[in-house]
Amino acid sequence: MVVVAKIKALAGQEAEMKTALLEIIPKVKQEPGTLVYSLHQDQNDPAVFLFYEKYADMEALVAHSSTPYFKQLFKNIKSLMDGAPEITMYTELAGINADISADISAGI
Numbered sequence: 001m002v003v004v005a006k007i008k009a010l011a012g013q014e015a016e017m018k019t020a021l022l023e024i025i026p027k028v029k030q031e032p033g034t035l036v037y038s039l040h041q042d043q044n045d046p047a048v049f050l051f052y053e054k055y056a057d058m059e060a061l062v063a064h065s066s067t068p069y070f071k072q073l074f075k076n077i078k079s080l081m082d083g084a085p086e087i088t089m090y091t092e093l094a095g096i097n098a099d100i101s102a103d104i105s106a107g108i
Contacts, residue, residue: 003089006049007049021077
């Protein structure tokens with residue numbers, strides 16, 4: 001199960017939004033059913049952030065969404081968001097997966 005979540009920051013709130021979103025990554029890393037949780041920032045519009053998320057199954061997604069730190073994140077960023085997040089769910093059909101031994105943590 002793949003989830004793509006797109007969040008837009010209000011003008012002038014990009015740095016604060018980035019900091020808040022980055023803070024959840026180490027916490028999510030501990031979730032056994034979360035396979036990929038990758039944060040991106042739009043190269044053309046730095047107010048736009050995108051999470052690419054991959055879960056073992058629906059139960060893992062529900063577990064992630066139910067954690068206290070996930071709920072707290074949305075309380076923290078509510079005043080920073082320009083509109084509601086766009087959430088889209090996908091079924092993975094095919095792909096490649098490089099074996100990466102180290103976390104990518106640009107900007108942390």
